[in-house]
Amino acid sequence: MPSRDVAVTRRLAAFFALEDDWSRPMPPLGASDVATGVGLEAIGILTLELARSAGAFEDVDSPWWVIYLVMSAAALPLVWRRRFPLAVAVYLATHMFVTGVTMAPVMGQLSLQICYFVGLFSAMAWGRSRRTALLVSGAILAFMLSWLAWQFAVGSGLQQFVDENDDAESHGFLPPIPSVVLLTYVVNVVYFLGAIVGGQVAWRSARQRGALATQAATIAAQSDTLRRRAVVDERLRIARELHDVVGHHVSVIGVQAAGARRVLDHDQAAASDALGTIEESSREAVTQMRSLLGTLREIEQDVDGGSLSGRAPEPGVDDLPALVASRNDDRLTTTYDVVTDRDGGPGRLPRPVALSLYRTAQEALANIVRHSTARRASVTLRVVEDASTPYAEVEVLDDGRPRSGTSGSGLGLLGIRERVASHRGECDIGPRATHGFRVRVRVPLRGGEDGSAGA
Known part of the structure; x- marks a missing residue:
């Protein structure tokens, strides 16, 4: 009790x-x-x-x-x-x-x-x-x-x-007087308790409406915060893209200009080819930068509208052969290999993953040209779908040593790590045990990415 x-x-x-x-x-x-x-x-x-x-x-x-x-x-x-x-x-x-x-x-x-x-x-x-x-x-x-x-x-x-009822007889289980007393009390208790309970129910209803209004205000504030966060994330993405684009094309231009200067007096055909490469690379760099800057201008409007669909087409692993080939010259020999346990594996990669792998290889090759004495470099793309944890991996190896006086800002490697972290992947960057440098990035294909990471 x-x-x-x-x-x-x-x-x-x-x-x-x-x-x-x-x-x-x-x-x-x-x-x-x-x-x-x-x-x-x-x-x-x-x-x-x-x-x-x-x-x-x-x-x-x-x-x-x-x-x-x-x-x-x-x-x-x-x-x-x-x-x-x-x-x-x-x-x-x-x-x-x-x-x-x-x-x-x-x-x-x-x-x-x-x-x-x-x-x-x-x-x-x-x-x-x-x-x-x-x-x-x-x-x-x-x-x-x-x-x-x-x-x-x-x-x-x-x-x-x-x-008024002097000769009244009882018609029920109780005598008249107790019945009147009990009936009066029941009516009054119901009357007063009804007012009290009804008022409390009305208060609880108002309390619930107030809580819903507070929740709605909180959700609205959180939505605004999320929109602002989306703007910041998109700007960071574009900053990484811009860094990769500029670094890649400027390094190509620098290498080709140096080559053209060396052969200008005795091999005008080679110098002309180098200048053509410079022209093509600079034009492509300007085109991509304009696209990225145009996307940057549209961010506010896109986020307010609930979509970030105004992005320019982005490269993927299908563009890796062209990227690797563009680094081949008389100073650096580059090779590209694909390892997969199923046919068509690279074509099934999610777009954010494919973009991150491409940007990783692009930044690694640009760093080799700018900061290494390497004569050979290799890019290997691995797509493993039948393992217990399917993954996609890109590995860039070179045989050089750091070139003195060419240390960079470190933003490129930081961008690689941020991309990999967004996919909950693994990143291995550093000197090799024998000689050269290695950049290896592995991204899980299921349960590791959120669909928007790295985009």
Whole structure:
């Protein structure tokens, strides 16, 4: 039994939200408040006049205008029921008691009972503190039931019933007098508890709407943050792309220009070929940079529209043979190999993965040209789909040593690591045990990428 009592107490405390510190916002006095008070006043005056005309107030000694004044004193304060709910509830409880003592037939009219009900309902629905609202409403309920008990004990309630039903016989299981007492209590308990519980239900509904509004505001703020994050991520992507494009083409131009300068006097055909390569590489670099900068200008509009679809076509592993071939010259010999356990494996790579592998090879070859004494370099693409963890891998090897006075900023290698991290892959960059340098990147093909990583 004690545990059951504790459970019931906890449920009641949870229903009445006694631990909730949320305060229902106090609305300004509006037209609906005035309409409620004036409407109840008009309905009350009409029903009281009909009741008076029917002789319901024969035992009331007060003049008719006092009855109307009592009605107005109950209805009009309801205009402030939302701004001062507890004060209005206490006032109407006092009004009910005084009117019941001085003119009981008037207090029992439906119009006044509606006013008292709305007052107690508003105390629970609009009370700022749940504990205070429940305390005030509970005190009103206890006072009214005590007053009812006092009327039956020492008042005229039972005497009036006895006088009107002197020879009444029992027609049920209980005698008439206990039946009247119990019925009166049941009606009043349902009346007052209905107002209290109904008001609490209205408060809980408002609490839920407030929570939903807060969640909606939070989601809107998070959406704005995500949009801004998308803009930042896209700018970082473009910065990496721009670095790779510029580094690749500038290194090609530098190598070809050096070669053209060396053979200009004795081999004009070779010099012409080198200048043609310079022209082609510079044109391609300008085209790609314009595309990237155009995408950069469209980022804000694309993100606001919920899409980042305005990207330029991006290279992939199908472009690796051309990339490797472009590095072949009289100073550096490059080779390209593909290792796969299924036919067509490279063509099935996701676009973000293919782009990351291409950019890795591009940056590694550019670094060999700029910073290494290598004479040979190899690029190997591996696509393994039948392993327990399918993966795609690109490995770039060279046989050189670092060239003095050519240290870079490190942003290229950092970009490689960031791309691999976005795919939850592995990255191995550093000198080889024998000689040369190695850049190896492995990206899982299932469960490792999110579809947008590296894009």
